[in-house]
Amino acid sequence: MEPPSLLSLHLLGVPKLVRADGTAQLLERRDAALLALLAIDGPTARSRLIGLLWPDSDARRGANSLRQRVFRLRRWAACDVVSGDRTLGLAPQVAFELGHPYDPNSADAAELLGSADYGDCSELADWIEKARGLWRTRRRQALAEQASRLEAEGQLAAALQTAERLALDDPSSEHAHRRVMRLHYLRGDRAAALAAYERCVRQLEHHLGSEPGEETQQLAATIERSGALQVDGRALRMPLPAELRRPPRLIGRDAEWRLLEQAAAQGCSVLLDGLPGSGKTRLLQDHAQAKRWLAPVGARPGDDVVPYALAARWLDALRSRYAPPLTPELQRELAPLLPRTSDALPAGMLEPSRLTRALADVLALCRPTAQGAAQEGTPGLSLDDLQFADSASLGLLLELAAAPERGWVWVLAFRSHAEPAPVSQWYGRRAPGQVLQIHLAALNEAHVEALLASLQLPGLDPRAWAAPLLAYCGGQPFFIVDALAALHLQGLHEFSAGPDAVAAAWRQPGAVSRRIEQLPDDARQLAQVAAVAGQDFDVDLAAALLRCPPVALVGPWHALEQAGLFRGGGFAHDLLGQAVSASIPEAIARILHRQVAVWLEDGSAAPPRAAHVAAHWEAGGEPARAATRYDDAADQAQARSAASEELRAREAAARCHRAARTPDGDERAFRADWRSVHLLLGLESADVALAHAEALLACAVTPSQRAAALEARARVLCERFEPEAGLADAQAARALATDAGETRLRLLAEQRAATALMRLARPAEAVVVQQASLGLLDGLSDEERLYWLSDHATALDYADRRIEAVQMFDRTIRQAAAVGHWGAEGEAWGNKAIALMYLNRMGESVEASKRAIECSRRAGAEHGNLLIDEMTLLGSLRDLGRFDAYLAQAESLPQRLREAGYPVWAWNAENDLAICFLWLGRPELAHRTLSPIPDDQPPMIRASRWFTQARLWRGRSVPEGTPGPAALVRAAHALIESAGGTGRSYVRLKVALEQSRDDDAPGALARIAALEAEMLEREQFMLAMQALLLRTELLASSGAHVEAAAAGRELLERCVRDGPLPGLYAPEVWWTIHHAAAPADAATAAEALRRGIAWIEHDALPHVPDVFRPSFLERNPFNVRLRAAAVAHG
Structure with missing residues (x-):
């Protein structure tokens, strides 16, 4: 008996694994390729998989990579996904099915493994291309067989539906197009048959450069001679009844309406999603009208390339509805969003923070009127179709929506599976209860029957039509009504053909085309202009392009409304506009x-x-x-x-x-590509940026271009923690730039060299390199100067001039804020957060990390420094005892860092996570968290892992054959020294402090005192606190009670003065003070005990996940000791 399927593997479209409970895990591209190989080829040798997936890695590294991926899949699935040893296969509990070509609702039209690109693995790419070809062939054969069977059975409507899908899937197949023509002709639709022939001509010319064959041309001639189709003696031009242009009632949305009412009553925001045609816009419109809110404002196709397109439209709607009195000062602040007569804007007017403040003022002016008009509860603002919105508008509007205290309910609507990333990030930062999520599901059969009954169409039996319409249209209201409209316009206005006829109208590419063809010429031309113009369409533009006065458009406009294609100022649905656009010949x-x-640029419009x-x-x-x-x-x-x-x-x-x-085209393209490399480093993964940098270098021709390409690659390599290669590129770039007289490029190359030197722990040299050029920064752009200053501040930090570095970061932040450069400001905040942590100012460090993340997100970053800033913030949350918030993000962080091309940072993230599990009383889980680090990783990273392992073993019995803490510290020190040392004081002092733990007490105390003095001198205040903690422990353990109590008091005073200690477990500090002071200073001991218990029970315990609570209280030794002492002292 086969085991039950616990997992379902989906390889069409976006690859994913789905558990039995419906939980899905999207697959990274190599994971997807691995499972596809095993699913399609069956059991495969491990060595072949390694060769396909990691062709450029040696066998050991490839095997390690494969082992890690299999382990991660098993960890997510909670069961084996891949089984076997030398030969691997899919585990028995994994069900796999490519799809069913006969099923119109399946994802069969999607590509195998979606759009994933495997160009970096040539043999794997060849295999995938062959597999994709085999699947396409299977799909097309099945569709052809289905169409032939249905035609033979006389089911022409269903046969046509299948044939249309086949022609769309294989546009170069003349036979497929001919089948569509024949089926239209057999159904009596001459216009659609001829339109299918025109599509055939265009597609064959586009794909094959040829004309249709004789058989196809003869069929077209036969159809042409058949004459115009008439129904009851009348041509097929019948206006749609009002019920099919806008159904009279909103059906099947009672539950969603109640949720919107709940949000309005509670003053919380709403995220509303649904598939195309599900009725999001209708629900928003009807609800806003009932509540007397501002009518929904929607983004439109094309908005994503027009900054502030949605925000300007939204502001115009606010002003039209509520007429807020805008002062001249406020109008100046809103200049980028108001109609104007030139592209020029006042200096600084594009700063998002200024626009946000100005829009907040507008909302405050509108609110009294809006509150008076609203029926009940809080007034509301609805934004629709956010999948089309531009990121600049989203940044402004989401910041306004993040402040419920301003007194508005926000409803944000978008298509399912197309939620904009800024909206996801915005939702992730909201507190529980602040946002209500609503999903518009498909209508069920009862809903469809009720919708049909509300239309009251002659001859239509709602009960008989409900099930077929549900099957053909997927329960989406727009498509149900549109299918009926298509039937009506085909002459079936009495619906006497019965529900089987609806198949002909269901999502056929030709359905909208036929509707257009049946319109008067002027209406058809108006629709085509609207489709091409997109969001720029309006009456003036249409009149200009059609060369007629605006009044001449009244008739065509009315005809489009009667046909259900237009509503308000344009297409009734964006899908209609897309269909009309697809029907226009390319040359036209x-x-x-x-x-x-031309019309947009010649001054005829804003x-x-x-x-x-x-x-x-x-x-x-x-x-x-x-x-x-x-x-x-x-x-x-x-x-x-x-x-x-x-x-x-x-x-x-x-x-x-x-x-x-053009003569300078290649040079201008090169400059654009060079800039793109730098942008990709913050927006995509370092791997993607490196690939673009390599391509840039390959096409560099002149010395200046080679210098620019090497500078870009140097920056990427440094971010990937490959500083040796980065330094070589930077030095080569500097030499080329100097010879070419390119001062700007030389400054940028020196900046990359300084970064590489810092990564190589040569910070003093980095500072020297940059200080020599401090007076030449006027040659840089504002943005380049800001990043240059930020990197210089980082070099000062590395060189133990930390207070000076913080001042330089503050200077950079002020300048970046003044010009509205979020990326540079975010980077400066992030690096400042790290400097503040070393200065033992964790509270300020947390706030700086938050500001860094906020700025980076506003700049559009999703990877890169944003992930590193998140790691810094998460570490502070852990140190503060916010374990729930930490674990929610930290457990996935190593993998996210690896996927973003930052494997070095991923090892550090694992170290941080292991320490968290140790504090939660789960040392065994901490050890399992630390995955093996390959020998080719940087020595400092491997040494840091050994320090972490030493920390996990301290105070615990070490299994036989396992290196103990002292041995691990010695090995780490030897590794660092063999690599030439660190050159950076933090690492050297940290290593020396760890080694002191294993010295005899007198020697250790003397050594720690010297280290502590040097730490204070070098502004390593966080390390100095760790040294004081260790000195206190050693004094207490050696029986020097008076000295131990004095050290404990000093430690207590510093903790109270400076706040929480970065990187240290707070109860360990409070226990150390209590234990050291108890024999000689009862007051200090009692205060430390009080603070330790308060931290455990009030600061941390409410944030400990339930699964860890027992171990946190009963297995963490410091928690156990403090709680026992509290009991003993009453």
């Missing part, structure tokens, strides 16, 4: 895009954002003009520190510069 679309771009005009020029086949405008857009985004927007614009600019083939 290019002309229209060029006309839109000045557009550069990225949007660029997109129209590019789509219009004008890459040179597009490139110039993309450059402008990138510069605008850089001025706002909108890194993700800038990256998109830089990449588009490089693409268009190369396509334009």
Whole structure:
């Protein structure tokens, strides 16, 4: 008997593993490839898997990587996912199925392993391409067989649905297109059959460069001679009844309505998601109208390339509804969001913090009117279709939504599975109860029947039609109504054909095209202009492009509304606009895009954002003009520190510069690519940035280009903790820049050299390198100067000039804030947080880490320094006893760091996590957390792991054959020395302090006193506190009661003065003071005991997860001792 399936492996689209309870784990690309190999090829030799997945690694490293991945999969699944030893296969409990080609609701159209790219593993890439080809062939064969069977059975509507899917899946198949033409013709739809022929002609020309064959042309001629199809003697142009343009009632959303009412009553925000067509917009509109809220404001396709597009639209809606009295000062602050007559903006007006404050003032002005108009509860603001929103608007609006005390309920709506990253991050930072999540599920059969009954369409039996419509349309209201509208416009307005006819209208690519073809010519042209113009569409633009007065558009506009295609100022649904756009011949679309771009630029409209005009020029086949405008857009985004927007614009600019083939195109493309490498380092993984840096170097031609490419690669290599290679690149870049007379490039190369020297523990040299150029910074841009100053402050920190470093960080932060550069400000805050930790100022360090994360997120970062800042903050949360918050993020942090290309930091994150488990009373779990570190990792990283292991074994019995704490410390010291030492005082002093633990008491005390003095002199105050703690322990254990009590008092005073101690377990400190002072200073001992018990029971215990509470109280030795002492002292 086969074991039950505990896991389901999905390889189509986004690869994932799904547990029996429905919990899903998205698979990293190599994990996905590993499981695909085993699922499709069956049991496979371990050596072959290693060779495919890690072709550039030696056998040992590859085997270790494979072992770690298998272990992580097993840890998530709580059971084996992969089984076997030399030969690996899928575990018996893993069920695998590619999909069912006959099922219209399956994910079969998706690619095997989605869009994952395996270009860095050539043999694996070949295997995957073959597997993808085999799956596509299987899918297409199944669709063809299904279509033939249905046609033979006389089920023409269902056969047409399948044939349309096949033609869409295999657009170069003339046979597939011919089948679609024939089925349309057999169903009496001549216009659709001819439209299918036109699509066939376009697709064959596009994919094969050929014309249809004789058989296809003869079929088209037969259809053409058949004449226009008539129904009851009338041509098929019938306006849609009002019920099909907007159903009279909102059906099946009672539960969601109640949740919105609950949110309004409680004043909490809402996240609303649903699939396309699920009725999100209708629900928001009806609810806002009932509550007398501001009507929902939606993002539109194309907004993502237009900074502040949504925010400007939202502000316009606020002003139209509530007419807030804007003072001249407030209007100046809002300048980027208000209509204006030129692209120029006052200096500093693009700073997001100023815009946020100004919008908050507007909301405050609107609130009295809004509160008076609202039916009950708090007034509300709804934002729709946020999957299309630009990141600049999201940054502003989400910050406003983060402040419920301003007195508004926010409803944020987006498509399921398309939640914008800023919204996810915003939700993750909200406290429990602040945000209500609502998912719009598909309607059930009873809901569909009720919806049909509300339409009251002649001849339509709601009960008979409900089940077929549910099956064909997936329970999404928009598609249900749209399918009925398509049938109506095909002449089936009495619905006498019965529910089987609805299959013909269900999501066919030709359905909207047929509806368009049946419209008058002027209405069809208006729809095509609207589809091409996108969010730039309005009456004035349409009148200009169609060369008619605006009043002449009344008839065509009305015809589009009657056909259910238009509502309000444009398409009734973005999917309709996409369908119309797809139906426009490519040559015509290019002309229209060029006309839109000209109209936008010639002053006929309010000045557009550069990225949007660029997109129209590019789509219009004008890459040179597009490139110039993309450059402008990138510069605008850089001025706002909108890194993700800038990256998109830089990449588009490089693409268009190369396509334009202008004399300076390659140079301008190179500069855009160089900038993209630096942006990728903060937005993507270091691996991605390195790949782009390598490509940049490969295409560098001139000495200046080689210098720039080497500088970029040097920065990436330093972030990847490869400082030797980074230093070599930086020095080579400096030499090339000097010879070429490029002062700016030389300064940047010196900056990278300084970073590499710091990574190599040569901070004094780093400071010297940079100080020689302090007077030349005017040659850098604002952004470059800010990062240069931040790196210089970091060098001062490494060189034990820490107080001076904090002052330099503060200078950088002030300058970055003044110009609104979130990325540079975030980096300075993050590095300052580390410096403050070494200065033993943990409270300030925590706040600095929070500011770093906030700034980095506002700059659009998702990886890189953001993860490192999170690690710093998490370490402080752990030290403060916030174990729940720490574990919620820290357990996944090592893997996230590895996936982001920062494996060195991942080892450190494992060390931190192990110490947390030790404090929670689970030393065995702490040991298991520490995965093996390969010998090719930096010596300091391996030594740090041994120090962590020594810390885990102190005070515990060491198993036979396992190195004890003293041996581990000696081995770590020897490893560091064999690598040339550290050159950095922190590591040297930390090693010496650890070695003192194993000296005899008199010698150790003398050594610790000397170390403590040097630590204070070098501004290593955190280490000095650790030295004082160890001195107190040794004095107490040696019986020097008076000296021990004095040291305990000093330690207590410093703790009270400076706050929590970074890196130390607070109860260990309080126990040490209590134990040392008890024989000679009862008051100090009692105070330490009181503080220790308070920390355990009030600061930490409420934040200890339930699973760890028993071990935390009963197995942590310091907690046990303090609680026992408290009992003994009453």
